[in-house]
Amino acid sequence: MTERPPRSDAAPGPGHPTAETRHDQVFVLQKVQPALLGLMDGSVSTLGPIFAAAGLTGKPIDAFFVGLAASVGAAISMGLAEALSDDGVVSGRGTPLGRGVITGVATLLGGMLHTLPFLLPNLRTALTLAYVVVVIELLLIAYIRFHFMKSPLAQTVWQVIVGGGVVFAVGVWLGKLGAGG
Numbered sequence: 001m002t003e004r005p006p007r008s009d010a011a012p013g014p015g016h017p018t019a020e021t022r023h024d025q026v027f028v029l030q031k032v033q034p035a036l037l038g039l040m041d042g043s044v045s046t047l048g049p050i051f052a053a054a055g056l057t058g059k060p061i062d063a064f065f066v067g068l069a070a071s072v073g074a075a076i077s078m079g080l081a082e083a084l085s086d087d088g089v090v091s092g093r094g095t096p097l098g099r100g101v102i103t104g105v106a107t108l109l110g111g112m113l114h115t116l117p118f119l120l121p122n123l124r125t126a127l128t129l130a131y132v133v134v135v136i137e138l139l140l141i142a143y144i145r146f147h148f149m150k151s152p153l154a155q156t157v158w159q160v161i162v163g164g165g166v167v168f169a170v171g172v173w174l175g176k177l178g179a180g181g
Contacts, residue, residue: 026094028148029094030088030092030093030094030098031094031102032144032148033093034082034093034100034106035102035144036106036149037078037082037103037106038079038082038102038104038105038106038107038108038109038110039106039107039109039110039137039140039144040110040141040160041107042075042078042107042108042110042111042112043110043113043114043138043141043164044110044163044164045070046067046070046074046110046114046115047114047164047168047171048167048168048170048171049066049067049070050070050115050171051063051127051130051168051172051175052171052174052178053066053067054123055171055172055174055175055176056178058179059123060118060121060123061119061121063115063126064115064118064119067111067112067114067115068112068115070111070115071107071108071110071111072108074107074108074111075104075105075107075108075111076104078104078107079101079103079104079105079107080100080104081103082096082099082103082104083096083101084096084100085099110137113137114130114137116133117129118130134164134168138160138164141160142156142157142159142160142161145160
């Protein structure tokens, strides 16, 4: 007795994702993951230089330009790294150009959000606002990881806050160390 092939209109069985599930997986793999990578890198990697510059110079505009340079440099670097990491054929991660643009733009956004407060002329106000923005950025990253990557919320908040906090503390420490205090 020969087995019949499954009907094309039959519901997928266990272990066989639906078209909608597969679409969601592709969206996460090709769009969310590169964006999350960029947001995390932009948010965290620019903290040290910005807060060190603020501590070293005491001038918000200096911290702004350091943040701008770090954000643009990181965006270019991360965009290229993501685009050149693979062609997407074997991994299914999408087109290199698409991933590179998504990662680069997200990196720029992640770095610039807490850089913009340094356009304010008062250092204390700029720092306070930047601290608030950093906390919001980190919580947003944690939420994206929770929502799209299905990471446990408490765990992802803890990981993102601790990781961001360490980088932030190092930047503040180096700024104070360089300023002699």
